[in-house]
Every structure is written in C-alpha cells, then in structure tokens.
Amino acid sequence: MLKIINFLCFIVLALPQLDARKVQVDELSKGWTLREANSTKQFKVAKLPSGVYTALKEEYGDLLGPGNDVELRWIANKTWIYSTTFDLADESGQDSLVNLTFHGIDTVAKIRLNGVLLGETDNMFVRYSYSVGHLLHFIPKHNQLEIELLSPLQEANARAKELEQKGHSAPPSCPQSRGDVECHRNMLRKMQMSFGGEWNPAALSSGIWKPVTIEYYTVAILRDVDVAIKRNDTHWTMDCRAFLKTPDAENFYVQLVVYASELLDEPFIVGEKHLTYASPTLEFQIHIPKDRVKLWWPNGYGKQQLYPVMFDLKSYRNQSVPRLNSRTDSQKLLHIGFRTIELVEDKDERGRTFYFRVNGHPIFMKGVNYVPAHTLPELSADTEKVKHLLKSAFDANMNMIRVWGGGLYESDYFYSLADSYGLLVWQDMTFTKATYPIDGKRMASMRKEAVQNAQRIGYHASLALIVTNNEIELYLVKNRTDFGTEAKRLEDEYKLLFMGNLCAELDIISRNDFSPRPGPMISTPSLGVIEPGKELAKDPQSPNYGDVHIYEDDRDALAQNIYPPARFVSEFGYASLPMRSAWQRLLGEDTSDASLAALIRQRQHDPKGFIPLLRQIAYQLPFTLQNWEDNIDEFIYFSQVSQAITTKLAMDVFRSRRRNYETMGALMWQLNDVWVAPTWSCIDFFGNYKIVYYWAKEFLASTNIIVLYNDARDQLNITVTREEYMESPDVKLYNIFINTFLWKDIFSKKAIARAIGLRSSSIDQLVIPLESVLYEHHSKQEIFLEILLRDEDNRVVAKNYFYPVPIKDIVGLRDPELTLEVVGVDCSNPNLNYANSFSLRITVKYPALFVYLELIDPELAYQPHTFSMNGFTQTVPVQNIYLDFKNDSSCIRLSSEQIAVKTMNQYMI
Secondary structure (H helix, E strand, O other): HHHHHHHHHHHHHOOOOOOOOEEEEEOOOOEEEEEEEEOOOOEEEEEOOEEHHHHOHHHHOOOOOOOHHHHOOOHHHHEEEEEEEOOOOOOOHHEEEEEEOOOOOOOOOOEEOOOEEEEEEEEEEEEEEOHHHHHHHOOOEEEEEEEEEEHHHHHHHHHHHHHOOOOOOOOOOOOOOOOEEEEEEEEEEEHHHHHHOOOOEEOOOOOEOOOOOEOOOOOOOEEEEEEEEEEOEEEEEEEEEEEOOOOOOEEEEEEEEEEEOOOOOOOOOEEEEEOOOOEEEEEEEEEEEEEHOOOEEEOOOEEEEEEEEEEEEEEEEEEEEEEEEEEEEEEEEEOOOOOEEEEOOOOOOOHHHHEEEEEEEEEEEEEEEEOOOOOOHHOOOOOHHHHHHHHHHHHOHHHEEEEEOOOOOHHHHHHHHHHHHHOEEEEEOOEOOOOOOOHHHHHHHHHHHHHHHHHHHHHOOOEEEEEEEEHHHHHHOOOOOHHHHHHHHHHHHHHHHHHHHHHHHHHHHOOOEEEEEOOOOOOEOOOEEEOOOHHHHHOOOOOOOOEEOOOHHHHOOOOOHOOOOOOOEEEEEOOOOOOHHHHHHHHHHOOHHHHHHHHHOOOOOOOOOHHHHHHHHHHHHHOOOOOHHHHHHHHHHHHHHHHHHHHHHHHHHHHHHHHHHHOOOOOOOOOOOOOOOEEEEEEEOOEOOOOOHHHHHHHHOOOEEEEEEEEEOOOOEEEEOOOOOHHHEEEEEEEEEEEEEOOOOOOOOEEEEEEEEEOOOOEEEEEEEEEHOOOOOOHHEEEEEEEEEEOOOEEEEEEEEEOOOOOHHOOOOOOOOOEEEOOOOOOOOOOOOOOOOEEEEEOOOOEEEEEEEEEOOOHHHOOOOOOOOEEEEEOEEEEEEOOOOOOOOOOOOOOOOHHHEEEEHHHHO
C-alpha cells in the first residue's frame, strides 16, 4: 500500500497547478441483494434506502396486509445480510482519504468490507462513518460490502436477560397493548414504536433505512452547519457553526466563503483558520442590515420567507492554500428563515406561564402530534406522503407539529417542508415512557445521537423546542411504589442520562450570549424548562406549569369541566375508525362484513378495547353499544362524528382560555396513521381525511367564533378570537348573528345580532342567555343555533353550530329528502392533462345533520381525493361541495351512484 501512495504522490507532483475540486460523494443505492444468513437464496433489492420487510414484500406479502404483522414476525427473528459490490470512482487515487458512511442502519449490525470487519452498529439514529482507503481494491478488482443485520427480537431479549443477570430491571418489559406486541424495546436504540403499542403494530424492522455513501476527500468533510439567529436595533446576526469531520490525527487549515446574494452584496469570507482534529468546528458571525431581511412567520401570521445561503469550505493540511487537483471543497446549502423565538415562563398568581413568542409576538399554538409516515423506517421519508401530511396540516390552519418521541428524528425533507409551511416543530428525542439502562457504551452512543441530530436540524426556522423524552418522568413518578427498591436506581439513571448528559450534549446548538431557541426541556409532560430542579417533579401534570397530556375517555368529553386550565396541552385526542374504503383496500376481494369485523377487532390495540370509543358515542349519539359488528358502516360513521365533536369541543375550550395566557397551546393526538386501524388520527393510513380533519379547517381558523354552554347559568359564552399579526395595530368591526332553527324547518325562525370590535391578536367574549335565543314555546330539544361572524362587507368570516342537547335527544328531526347531483369535466376534450374537479350539488328540504360523503367505487376511492367540506350540517336548500382528484393524467367519469351519502337524520327518524 505504501508503494501505491508514493506512486500517487509522484503523479500529483507532476500535474500542473489546478484549482481544488469538490469533495465527491457517491451513493451506493443500487445493485444490492439480500439473503437470510443461513441460506444462499438471494433477493434483489430495488434500491436503498431499504428494509428487510420492504425487500421481501413481493415474496412474502406486505407487512401491513391483514394478519401479516403476526404471520411475518419470523422475519424479525432471523439474521439478514445485505450485499453489494462497487468500484472506486475515477481518479480516486488522487485523494488520500475515502470514507464509507452509513447515514442510518436499523439497528444492530456488523459491517464488512472486502472480508474485513469495519465495525458494529447498535443505534439506528446515529451516522456511522469509516475511513476505508487502506481496504479498497482498485479496478479491475471489485469491492465487496456486506451488512449483517442481527435479529432485533433476539438482540433485545438477549440484552434484557443480560441485565436481569446483573440483578437489574428496566421497566416496562412490554408495551401496553391488547394486540400482539414484542417486549424489551428499551434495550435497543431503535424506533420504539417498532415493538407495537396502543395504536400501532409490532413491526420489528431491520435494514439500511438511510443512504450509504462513499466520500472522496483530502482532509475533512463539512457535515453540518448550525445557524442561530439574533437581532438588535439595526442588524440581524447569523451566528454560524460549521461542523467538520476528519479521521486524521493532525490539525489542519480551513477557509470558508458564504454566498447569500439576497442578503449580502459580496460573499462573506472567513480567512484561514487552524482547527484541531479532535473537535473541528469553525465559528463565525455574519451581520446583515435589518432592511435586507423579511421575517419568517408561523402559519397564519405572515409569510415564510427563506433565504438560500451557500457555505463553501476548503480544508487543507499545509498553511499554503491548496492549488493541486485535490478534493478539498465541501459545500452546504441551507435555507435560512429570520425569526426570534422564546418560551415565556413568567411567574404569575398560580405558577408560571408557558407560551411561545415569535418575533416578539405571543402565539397560541394550535396543531397536532406527528408519528412516522410509515411503520417501516425506510418508507417514512416518502416525499409524496410526507408532503401530503404537512400540506394538510398547513391547510388546516395549524402552526405547530410535535414529532413524537416514540418515532424518529425525521428526514431533512420533513424539516424543510415545515420551514416552508410555517409549522413550528416541537421535537421529542426518541425516548418514550420507559427506563433506559446505562453503561459506558450505551451512554456514548446516546450522546452521539443527540449531537448528530441536533447539528442536522438545529438551523431550521421551524425548530421551536427539543425535549429529551416523552412521558418518562411521568412514568417514573406514577410507578415509584411499584418499582420498590429499584426506584432510586431508576430515577438516578434517568437524571444521569437526560439531565446530566443529553441536555448537556444539546448545548452544541446553544449559544453563550443569547438563546436562539427555547430549551432543551427534559420531559413532556413537564413543569417547563425553568422549573425543574435536581429531583423529579412531584406532579408533572400540574396545570399551573409547563405542559400536560389530557386523555379523558372515561368521562363525557363534552363536559367542559374535565379539561383543566392547563398552560399548554401537548397531547389530547379521541379515537375513531377509518372509512370503509380504507378497510376494503386491505381486504381486496374478501370484503364481507364478517372479515371486516374480524380485521377491525384484530387491529384494536387500545388496552381498553372499544369501550372508550363506544362510551363517547353513547354520551351523544343514538348508537347501540352492543353488536357493532352488525352495523359496521354505522359504527364507522358514528365514531368519526364523535371524534369530531369531542375534539372540536376540547380545542374550543383551550382556545377560549387564551386571554391572560391561561392556556396557550393545544396539540391534537394524532395527525396520521401507520396502518389501517382504530386510532386517534385525523388522516388515515392511505391519506384520507376523517371528519375531524374537515372540521379542524374551520375550528382552527385564525379568526373564529367559539360557542360554549354554561350549564349552571344556562347561558352561551361566545368567544371571538383573532390570531394574526399586523405591523400597525388595527381594529376590525364584526357582526355576530345568532340564527335559531327548528329541526323541522330549513329556514331560521329567529335571529339576534351583536356588534364587536377586535384588534389583531386579541380575544373578546360576550354572554348570551340561552332563553333569549329560544323560539316561542319550543324546547331546547327542538332547536339548534347557527352562529355567524360577518365582517364589515357582510362576508362570513367564521361559522359555528350549537346544539343545546345531546344529539340523541333531539326532537323533530326529519328526513331531509336529500338529492345529489354531480357536475364534472367533459371527457370528450382530448387534453393531455385534466383538472378532475367536480361540483356536487346537494339539495335538502329540511336541515341535514352531519352530511357525510364517501366514494364507494374502489377505482375512484383509492385515488387521492379531497372534498371541500364533509361531515357538515346543511341549513340551506342547496349546498355546493367540490371534489378534487389529484390525478390529472386521465379523465375521470363520476356519477352520483358512486358516492355514498349519510346523515345523522337517517338514524333518528
């Protein structure tokens, strides 16, 4: 090998002086095969990223097919080997260093290059990189790469047994779930939901879930750049840290140029710096006049202005600038949003506030919890699916999305989309509701996990908060007695890991002289960032501090008093079932009610079964608790209506408490699904919107009218909220109209009006006695209210409905005599691209309650589509609904017979 290097040096010296070249990065994405360790049978792998279940799908079936989460579990009990061959890049010999980098391996693996063990992995959230120049073969000989993936089931069990032999435990041993799950998830640094749970399958994935790259370079590689933003009266400052990586054991020199034509008249140059190889980080600041910058705002408050900034770095060993034909240039292109963000925790009469202030402006956070887009990590970054989910959150007027700790650190694409859509990201680290054993090796791995992921995502304008774990502090406090003599050890290990180590590692993206982003926060729920001391909180769910998680499914969710006046609600939600067409898509030809009922039952993983869901339905709706299997369509519909009613009520309660910062955020559980099952999601696995999502587009609108009933005083508490930012404070005038309807008449019988003036980012409330809106001798059971908020031009800005009694107690509801007419595109037009948009004209003679539309033609139902509204109450004779298909490559023909229509009326007359 020494002779080869000397020969290459001779060639380099003989070459004319040339400009340095960029670091070359080649992806090893194709040409892979997969085999079971004890078999010679090979399976072709289409491309990386890949996982074993994905690669074996054609041979053994889809993991998410009916019953396959159990039937295919044997795959997770095997050791699997990915193999490929590759050649060195042209002229690679001119570079002294070659890295083989694995950006994500799931999870426990042994890596061999040309028969030599490079290393072993045991953390799917860590990037592993190896210097391999001394092991590579030159053409014509190929290089052989093998990744041996050990069984995650066997590894988790073996490590649990090892711990037990030391006399220690690491509870809980198994996930809490009715369904088929696997144990000891906390033994592996793996996506924790892979082991199954209350709403997801056990899907013990293994694979190469992120790219594998070969990097050719001379000295060092620019891995990440963290840009923290601050401002003063005249300038914005980009406080930059460029993180480099080198395998060399000698210091080196760097120069850096920053190109940002929209912000700077000339490139910003960082002159020659001498860096230590042990921790090669380049720190510098760029000052930009304020008038060059437009602010980045969360969704609903302004535009999401992002500026492209290119960082171009040269690294070299000798002090003289390199001119030889060597790969010394590393580049990183970031899109920077200029904003300030603070978490305000001020003392008040009952504890501390907990709210986010962006660009100096207090903002109520209304949003959702996000779980991976797929239960298999290698499919979680699918750009089309991720875009659909985040665009849906944007369209529903959300401004915050919480990346839940049982899932992943999401893809770069995810965070870039969040930047573009103005969705602030609450990022949990991937530790959830368990204790995690600690030793030197594990601790080093988890510290690296924290550093690498913080460096990767830290610069994003959308990043609002990093929390080191989900529900672990609450778990320890609630179960202290059950842990017995182990309690102190478990709590000490918790404090050592999260308070003593991970929080410290996250300082890599903090600053000494200012706080570019809040936190880190230790746990959720919590007493906030400021409050925690050296000991665990006595009550992490205290409504007077920090954030809480609220699940009250054993009580009537429409009873407002079950919702504590919490500072911030980071989790709350209610369950429902996906629409029938989603289930049919799984079952294929076997779509009998018996097979459908069996699948629904098998996929109900909530430890309480269907009891909470049926109970909530029974509180409000006319549904028989027993024998739901005999009325599946009704059960699905009622579950979605119930979810929408209860979620809306809870969000209305939280938003009505915005005044004086009593409650300043509420995040629904959950946005999306990882399979077709009874869950708490707003969007099912195939991307179909549930009724609650359609309602959310209205009840999360920036300007909204909220109606809550005060039973004790028999009055309506009406809240008008205007959540937006205006540079110049203004007052808008609105008129509130309360229209009283009888269920037996399509036209309102009575109307009262009130005028109101409202500044931007303000809230006002008024009280209306219920008696004043009743009509003549009619009772509460016979009426309902339509509440409209109109602006000065008489346009409807917001609309709400109030039902004085539970839906099941309504009197006078009639058959609306509903008819549906479809107006669509002309398929005789030979256009290559079709705007497959249809107008659905719905005509009724009487009020129609919770009108629900669903495509029943499989060919159409399985295509991505959206209704303009759904699950609505119709109080006008004619209502136009728009149905849009994403498909524009072929003309779609649609008739009214292909659309099923349900109303609550049909179940009550």
